[in-house]
Amino acid sequence: MADKQHLYLVDGSSYIFRAYHRLPPLTNPEGTPVGAVYGYTTMLWKLADDLDKAEGPTHLAVILDKSSHSFRNELYAEYKAHRPDPPEDLVPQFPLIRDATRAFSLPCIEEQGYEADDLIASYAKAATRKGWDVTIVSSDKDLMQLIGQCAEDHLDPGVAEGGCIDMLDTMKDARIGREEVIEKFGVPPEKVGDVLALMGDSVDNVPGIFGIGPKTASKLIAENGDLAAALDSAADMKPSKLRERLLEGRDMAMLSRELVELKSDIALPVALEDMKLDGIPPEPLAEFLTTHGFNSLLKRLHAGSGSPTRTTNLNPAKQETAGAPASREGNRQAPPEMPPVDRSGYECVQTMERLQAWIDRAFAARLVAVDTEASSLDSIQADLVGVSLALGPNDACYIPLGHGGSDMFAEKPEQVPLADAVATLKPLLESDAVLKAGQNIKYDINVLARHGIALGPVDDTMIISFDMDAGRQADGIGGGHGMDELSERHLGHTTLAFKDICGTGKKQIPFGEVPIARATEYAAEDADVTWRLHTLLKPRLALEGSTRVYERVDRPLIPVVAQMERHGIRVDRARLAKLSDEFATETAKLEGEIHQLAGQEFTIGSPKQLGDILFDKLGYKGGRKGKSGQYSTDQGILEGLAAQGAEIAQKVLDWRQLAKLKSTYTDALQEAINPATGRVHTSYSLVGAQTGRLSSTDPNLQNIPIRTAIGRQIREAFVPEEGNVLLAADYSQIELRLAAHMCDVPTLKEAFLAGEDIHARTAQEMFGTVDRDTRARAKTVNFAILYGISRWGLAGRLGIEPDEAQAIIDTYFQRFPGIQAYIHSTLEQVRTRGYSETLFGRKTWFPRITSTHQAERQGSERAAINAPIQGTSADIIKRAMVRMMPALDEAGLGHVRMLLQVHDELVFELPEGDVDTAGPVIERVMAEAALPAVELTVPLGIEIGHGKSWDAAH
DNA sequence: TCGTTCACG
């Protein structure tokens, strides 16, 4: 069981008023008053710093009032009507409260039409129903109604004991519980609303009953039980002033009761789980503190001690290097005081006693590097062969578990029995108190999942490297984040290569057949190197400004993606086989016809042979030789020939389409079906695309055909289990929407806000008229913008002259002001800093932007223009993925399975009957995925569909 | 191993 969760809800609005009156009128370097902001900042600091304390928060959020108008004004126009305007030098501090909250990377929640109190009530109730404790940081007496224990009959399913709500007044440093409420009001918390209804509240202009103050009110409620009874009791009273007032004021009291009632069933704009407090990225905080001249806090932040930031639980002292700017070219650096890798000291663990000793040490260390060896690169069907652990440089072991066995005559090495080892390792590998560091740890998560181990919490050196250094090596072979490369680059150490241990090709042996002494050298080294890389790279995250994207986006995504891979998706083998047959028949027929037309047999699949036939032998015009000296025969060329009436060109196009579909999809997908699960399990790479997108391999399920009717048949073979459906949810035009927001283009934003067809609107703006042709041209131009435009590229796409294309580009920039400025500033930033950034702080490096080679440089420029947009889109869907299962769980839909991600689409499998409940949850999570970190000025549109196949779900 | 082609967003 996880430790008890404790949610802190900070009533930000009420705090700021009190802070204002208590603190001196400080101003920041720009002269803006910031006294109240300073007070607020120190309070958040203190709260976040209590993370490790017994009563401290595990989750924290700030709740603010959105505006002064709420549903209570509908009930009573006078509500809060007589409030004086806030002091002049407090007004500019309100928005800074949000900045301060964001600087702490904490969620900041406000909702139109509701007051902070209602949101607090809703969150507090929801949390206690889950068994979480709640502390409301406020001193507002209205909130005292909420204090107490969650009643048993209100608990969420599966929760044994309800949570408890109390309040914390940080200014008086006082906890307010049930006793304190009784002391103050003379009644328990649940009766506070009744007392308030009688006495009224002059600050909020809640009327109450004239002439009844707190004393009388609490006495009446205490004696009669509740408000209704207290009002009724007037009838039996002796004639008195009080009796008259009660009888006359009855309606006002009832209205007041409604006004003070807190609304506790508001749909929660941010999921409770997203309030998790686990390490506050220091750099946004440092930036905020610097901006406002909060130097004493800044000093504390840099000193490391007493700061609320915790990137990891190791190496807290490495802060001296914080001032050194990161090297632009890369990060070759002398390894710190770590001894060179020495494989001779690794231990091969062969007994329970030794295994237990390592586990005990790992618990004490609280950080262990883990690596699993298995029988296959496919983690879904790989059998566990061994586990290695590292606790420090050269302090590593290998635990062989599945060695020997294929050769019946060879002696099997002594090993801890697999089941025993698994049972013994499980508590360590699952312990919240021990961080597991791995290189591509998603693989290990999946291998271990087959043995009932839910590995976590985890850190991944590959992803840490990616988040800091994506694109940084211009010669990025293999992405540049593989362990061998990282070891070479950061440790100056060459690791043993897998092929040196197991060989390659036909002579390759399974890892389980490697003698255990040799296996220990290889496997323990991997754990050792991983430990070293983690120690070196993790603290660098903060210095590079990448903690936030790692901690908030990519790291939490690891187990989510691992789970998706394990789910897999069912494909209908018979259907694919039938398609394969049809495609085979058709290609054979086309092949004969093509050979006939060519007058000879040749390999149609060879562009070289095809080019020679078309342009030399048959003499068609339009031949274009590339740098390889070979004719190009790509789609565009062949379509050109077909338009000239070349029958053979059309037939080659048809042949190519069918051959492609057969070899890449219908044949390959059947091969990819896992015999154990009957499903296809792709592997996602979190470091595959420089922009932060995922990529999919073995098989690639992100390029299944959809654009043509014939290709779409393949999607019909992706099916749910009996009784289930597939549900597909897409972000509609997300990149254009993001471009509209990021470039701040008024026309485009309006169009999206109004729900218009964006390409039609573009056509209207550009060409003054909308028809099929202008809309299609506008669509092309819109994409051209996203991809970094050139007159020649656009001319090629639109089939016009470069001059005309340039005219269109000029018009576009003129009609949509903001785009050009975005391009300019993005390139400027990339040229000076070396990297581009998404709205969520993901960096992509472009070392070639300064290349003297023009084509190379221009290529980088186009990529740099696109990266923030494509990358922000990737960040958004990743955030949605992280929040998806908790949100579905919350709605009692934990059995819904998220199967696939295709850049702007998520595919789910669920029982047919749950579509109506799951759809809105999925839609909401996706639509709100940018919040609270980024507030977009355009809505994120979601299109959702379901059906008995992936095709039918669109 | 490289270049070409083409499937996707």
Next chain:
DNA sequence: GACGTACGTGAACGAG
């Protein structure tokens, strides 16, 4: 005057 022209991917295939 030559580059070679849209951003990001992965897989299959032919050719050397």
